[in-house]
């Protein structure tokens with residue numbers, strides 16, 4: 001009954017919990033597929049057990065209900081029944097074995113090496129309150145709240161945290177695994193996309209006021225497109241459509257105000273989120289739809305969108321300055 005209650009709660013609460021964009025039961029890679037198979041197996045067994053037990057409960061309740069004729073009957077005293085006792089001991093053992101064998105097998109097949117493995121692509125993920133940093137050490141590229149990976153390639157994510165414990169989860173590709181602060185031995189998690197697409201990722205460990213807003217996107221692209229994308233970002237070209245007065249003014253403002261925390265090029269790394277590419281993203285800080293108007297609102301008061309965010313609000317900027325800054329940022333592609 002407890003299990004059923006959990007299942008009913010899970011099914012009803014999940015879509016309401018703000019996770020509606022997360023496709024938990026739509027795997028797009030072998031790791032997530034294996035996890036989904038295990039989930040379906042255990043759910044199937046639970047439903048089977050529930051149906052049998054609940055049907056027996058209903059049948060017996062009806063069959064042996066109190067009727068006027070039976071009112072004065074005292075039932076026989078029954079002491080033990082070897083056949084039934086063996087049955088209700090052996091059946092759960094069999095069911096648990098059916099669950100345990102693939103679970104243990106899966107756990108071993110998914111267990112990740114704690115050391116860097118030769119020939120495997122590795123990306124370092126650092127969790128921050130409340131954003132994600134992805135660093136490609138071989139390529140020298142840093143991204144925030146998005147990561148690009150090639151399809152049909154196992155990618156090892158090396159998981160670290162800058163502050164508290166976070167957890168890395170991309171439901172359609174697999175997970176989750178914790179990002180621990182201060183560790184000398186970071187966790188590693190291998191994920192593998194077998195179809196191109198954009199997959200939602202999320203922090204799965206309560207980490208503070210904006211835990212639920214700690215989202216990221218995984219872009220799985222063909223190997224050719226991946227190589228092209230990476231070398232493009234390594235070149236870190238200045239935006240093409242630039243050079244308006246407003247843009248130049250925004251660039252100056254960025255350099256004097258924002259550059260101490262934020263980089264504006266893919267090959268740079270700072271303490272705050274790297275803003276390279278912010279102009280082509282759907283969301284600002286993965287919480288508000290991207291537009292110059294929202295960019296200005298965010299700069300003025302980021303905490304109203306992401307409570308607990310470390311960035312201070314810049315309320316003293318004039319409208320002209322805000323426009324210039326928003327113009328510069330939206331040109332960072």
Ligand code: CUA
Pocket residue numbers: 127128130165166167203204205206207208210211212214
């Ligand atoms: Cu980070 Cu929850």
